[in-house]
Amino acid sequence: MNDKHVNKTDHLNTEDAEVAFKEIKNDLQNDRQAKNARATSMLDKEYPRINTDNL
Numbered sequence: 001m002n003d004k005h006v007n008k009t010d011h012l013n014t015e016d017a018e019v020a021f022k023e024i025k026n027d028l029q030n031d032r033q034a035k036n037a038r039a040t041s042m043l044d045k046e047y048p049r050i051n052t053d054n055l
Helices: 002-046
Strands: none
Touching: none
């Protein structure tokens, strides 16, 4: 009976770890996107884009 309890606990901990990993992965992806957006914005201020539609 003790073994079942341990196994169930291990399973729950694994699920919790997977959820935490997904949340951290999403946070890192959001941080990366925010940094890229800031960098693009800074570049656009320094070096305005050339309109190539009419070329």
